[in-house]
Amino acid sequence: MSDWTQISGGVTAPKGYRAAGIIAGLKPSGLPDLALIVSEVDAIAAGVFTTSHVRAACVDYCREQLQAKPTARAILCNAGQANAATGLPGIIDAQESAQLIAQALNISSDLVLLASTGVIGQRIKMDALRSGIPRLVESASETGSAAAAKAIATTDLVTKSVALETMIGDRPVRIGGIAKGSGMIHPNMATMLAFVTCDAAVSPQLWQQMLSRAADQSFNQVTVDGDTSTNDSLIALANGQSRTPAITEMGAEAEKLEAMLTKVCTDLAKAIARDGEGATCLIEVRVTGASHNEAARRVARTIAGSSLVKSAIFGRDPNWGRIAGAAGRAGVPFNQEELQIRLGDLLLLKNGQPQAFDRQAASQYLKQQADASIGSPADPSTGNGATQSIDHPVVISVGVGTGSGHGMAWGCDLSYDYVKINAEYTT
Template structure:
């Protein structure tokens, strides 16, 4: 099912307000529990009014936070889920058995107040690794959090999951599928430690579609491959990171089955929501001033194209050149060449925006002053064509500024 999503594919979908509460039957809220020194909102809850099919994609880091292993165990059972609780402030990673007990206790507290089984509550945490959750503060804030749940609470939840992010990240789309109005919404956080296979990022998606559980997991995994696994800020992969998706069927549509047009449309909607959120994460990279979009075409296959695009987007030299406004296409060529995908460099073509810099492996004259001016804008797009096959792929990153070092040098101090 996976194919790179053309830039205009989302035109068939209607943007709607509400983020994760845009789909029918979802409520959300975000409140301040005192977990962040700033006093900002740091506790978020998303609840489906009815049982929902759950799906998840998780960090591949061998060091996993308690919330990651807990959710993996819950979703492996294939039972319906109803809620996602997210704490922002302490990662609850590398916290041993106490961290595991605390994570399970959070699920029980929420379940008791919602009147549902504990295994229907998924958890997420983000913040500094090695810090235990401040359980007393969370417990004290839960009544207010649950009382604040609202069908208009999507944006409130989006703000409550942030850490070093400068802006909240949310979106929602609507489409007609088999005569039914179906919506998909999402929120995300992420700014640093961003790299394929997930990193310091969280994303939560909701839909009012009814979906066969294995198909919902497949749709989410393929959407992640096209989006969150195609972004990079700094090449680091973290311990807590996940994408969770709930589908509760309240649109009234009959259960979507694999191999149908309805399944393809729903998959495209989910992919578009994920791509929007992924690009927002890359643009909001720590210290970043612009979004980098790397388009690769003419590769042997899609997977090869995506691999090359990721390596270019993650190159510190390419990122630094973009920050400095230097149209040094040689760094793009070098990064493509070390991506592990064989190709004939004599056919290589590189564009910066509309500027053709390299054709058939030969440098071309170009207006350097105009190209430097283009690099000062946002986004900056590089297009690489290998002229060796039908494969295509896109990756997103950001420039590398002086502020990135400052932010991370002072992160825990």
């Protein structure tokens, strides 16, 4: 299934997309804060949004738009103000934002989707947004993905971007994505956002199904601190500009496309976990032997989200008792006599019983994976941003029985800096 190649270009790698990111003056820091993704033709649009009962205006806005009509031309995203807990004025701001970008692009406003990230309880700085929009539209280009990725970031240390290409029939099909998020976040800089573009032609229903399944295996399996935000949004467009035949039902081509979509989402999700506030490494939890996949995913999520497991990993401590404890409380029944735990290649627990293992080697493994994931800092002389690697996770493998259910989850370690970042903001 994995016959894709990694390419550059992020959300503008697929055909028929432009993107932009500018400084509109929304963030107090003066960093880029307004992003746009545009498809040159109407694209099939799908979305997955926060399940929180406290939601930003843009989330309700997108849900309603997509319910009414699953097509879009543009995604507008502001950073700085979350426009959550802002009541009716916030809803009006969202509607005006959509109208402004529609006018500037000369499209119908019901083809605009919205996302916000920033401080909860703050309305969007509409004056700055109004004056920024013409510049934003003007700067949109086929190489604008990196600028957009930068403009949706808040406390992110690195930007998150990926693009893949595969062949459907004899023509290339591409999917690109950008994301932001690193905890729910200092100072309330809420939110995980991800925008995905694709140039395949897919039916709306199938595209939404593919996206929902991909989200279940990727973004919904990431935990930094367990705090779902008011603004979490994943939006995916498919505009058909690859000129490949329309995919309208499941089959070999649909599976190929879905696998690539899942990979894009998973890479973005891992990048978010790796960039978790204060994190020094990426943790990947692989669970097998459950009665079904969702059971396995639940166990994986619980382990990846355990504060005790996370702080043990930060301490480079192969503390399997905490992993067993977290597995046990996940709400998934299993026979503890069948529990197995591996850290990297080292077997720590077998048939529910502790194994003799080389503690030094286990601790060394944790250290080495953390070191390998550091990446490079930002280079002010070239303008290149900081990087982190998602290719060297700390791998925790857990077997809970003999079932065929399996699943993965990603998280990061819990460090002093997490507390520092989240405690030392003073309102």
